[in-house]
Amino acid sequence: MSSLLITNAQLVTLDEANRFIDDGSVYIEDKHIIEVGESSTVKRTADRTIDARGNIVMPGLINAHHHLYSTFARGFTPPGAPPRNFEEILSKLWWKLDAALDSEDVYYSALLAVMDAARAGCTTIIDHHASPSCVDGSLDQVERAIRDVGLSGCLSYEVSDRNREGEGIEENERWIRKCRESTDGQMAALFGMHALMTLGAKTLQRCADAGHALDTGFHVHVAEDEIDVRLTMERYGQRIMDRMLNFGITGEKSIFVHGSQLDPGEMDLLQSTASMLVNNPESNMNNGLSVAPILDLLGHGVTVGVGTDGMSPHLISQARAMYLHQRSEHKDPSLAFGEACRILLENNRTIANRLFRDPRGALAPGQLADIMITGYVPFTPLNADTFYGHLLFGLSFARVRTTIARGRVIVDEGRLQHLDEDTIRARCAERAARIWSRIH
Numbered sequence: 001m002s003s004l005l006i007t008n009a010q011l012v013t014l015d016e017a018n019r020f021i022d023d024g025s026v027y028i029e030d031k032h033i034i035e036v037g038e039s040s041t042v043k044r045t046a047d048r049t050i051d052a053r054g055n056i057v058m059p060g061l062i063n064a065h066h067h068l069y070s071t072f073a074r075g076f077t078p079p080g081a082p083p084r085n086f087e088e089i090l091s092k093l094w095w096k097l098d099a100a101l102d103s104e105d106v107y108y109s110a111l112l113a114v115m116d117a118a119r120a121g122c123t124t125i126i127d128h129h130a131s132p133s134c135v136d137g138s139l140d141q142v143e144r145a146i147r148d149v150g151l152s153g154c155l156s157y158e159v160s161d162r163n164r165e166g167e168g169i170e171e172n173e174r175w176i177r178k179c180r181e182s183t184d185g186q187m188a189a190l191f192g193m194h195a196l197m198t199l200g201a202k203t204l205q206r207c208a209d210a211g212h213a214l215d216t217g218f219h220v221h222v223a224e225d226e227i228d229v230r231l232t233m234e235r236y237g238q239r240i241m242d243r244m245l246n247f248g249i250t251g252e253k254s255i256f257v258h259g260s261q262l263d264p265g266e267m268d269l270l271q272s273t274a275s276m277l278v279n280n281p282e283s284n285m286n287n288g289l290s291v292a293p294i295l296d297l298l299g300h301g302v303t304v305g306v307g308t309d310g311m312s313p314h315l316i317s318q319a320r321a322m323y324l325h326q327r328s329e330h331k332d333p334s335l336a337f338g339e340a341c342r343i344l345l346e347n348n349r350t351i352a353n354r355l356f357r358d359p360r361g362a363l364a365p366g367q368l369a370d371i372m373i374t375g376y377v378p379f380t381p382l383n384a385d386t387f388y389g390h391l392l393f394g395l396s397f398a399r400v401r402t403t404i405a406r407g408r409v410i411v412d413e414g415r416l417q418h419l420d421e422d423t424i425r426a427r428c429a430e431r432a433a434r435i436w437s438r439i440h
């Protein structure tokens with residue numbers, strides 16, 4: 001059994017007591033935290049000791065909605081006139097890019113994105129995947145990338161009828177069964193669907209039946225743009241969340257993504273079914289769309305999380321975007337600061353802990369040893385009252401020195417020592433150029 005000791009750290013435990021320990025230590029055996037406390041009281045010797053003198057050490061971050069396949073879109077401009085609305089963003093960019101990926105592209109795009117996530121202190125990723133040219137087995141390629149880096153991942157394939165009716169149903173079923181057979185708890189599964197706007201009634205019923213037979217939650221975009229709301233109303237005479245409820249898609253293990261156009265009744269429905277809603281403010285703004293009314297959703301008692309939606313590996317900056325947007329939207333400088341931080345640190349933890357076996361998101365005995373050691377040394381007092389200020393104005397720009405996932409040092413002084421980063425980046429550059437030439 002391996003052991004690891006972090007000493008001399010400024011610990012932000014985020015545990016039930018919300019302890020801030022100025023000179024603290026964390027002792028880890030195998031993949032779990034065994035002891036947390038003042039360095040003078042944690043009397044342990046370990047295979048390796050990391051001196052985190054003065055640096056903030058806190059739980060690894062959780063990304064509640066990602067698209068790892070989107071990596072090779074960076075810098076790509078679709079041919080022709082720029083997309084003018086959400087439908088054109090999908091058809092001209094994303095549906096061309098995902099269709100151009102082969103199986104190895106899926107692996108390498110995920111690998112690079114997971115490496116970047118680890119370097120940004122993220123240790124758990126909830127992903128939503130699409131690669132229509134290589135559907136079968138594609139989630140195994142994403143899994144391979146996550147396991148090669150060493151993080152935890154919850155995967156799903158986004159079923160839609162846009163290329164072939166019901167595309168991706170069997171891949172979700174296969175993946176969910178595979179996860180059930182795995183004993184290490186590193187990977188988890190949800191039944192993925194793209195959005196109601198690309199799912200006919202027959203396919204939605206098949207997804208619901210398959211998900212219920214496997215007793216799993218779902219992961220689906222809802223009301224990202226007004227068009228999803230309008231098409232659902234025109235075709236079925238229903239609001240989106242009413243339709244989700246009718247098909248049994250709601251529930252405490254289901255993640256609904258975006259929710260920018262939900263009405264108050266739909267917010268109540270999310271709350272009453274204990275469903276989860278994940279917002280991605282930078283992505284919404286990038287697409288020229290409304291950002292979900294976070295404060296309204298919280299007011300209705302909804303469990304709101306935050307993700308990157310493939311925009312970047314940086315999660316604290318999503319919480320920053322979330323509160324900045326709310327203040328600008330409401331023209332009120334008193335709003336959303338604490339809420340955005342709690343969404344990132346507490347609600348994302350709640351979401352992950354509904355999906356994975358090992359509890360995570362706090363520095364406490366029995367928790368999964370997912371930890372980030374930042375290069376940030378606070379120059380003003382650090383305590384429970386000031387931490388969110390340090391998070392949004394300091395840690396959001398700080399380098400992550402070390403990332404520990406499942407008890408293993410993944411990023412060591414900024415490097416992923418167990419991977420040949422230069423070769424991986426060179427392969428990705430070759431593959432990206434080939435993909436771009438195919439879709440231009």
Ligand SMILES: [Zn+2]
Pocket residue numbers: 065066067128221257309
């Ligand atoms: Zn998304």
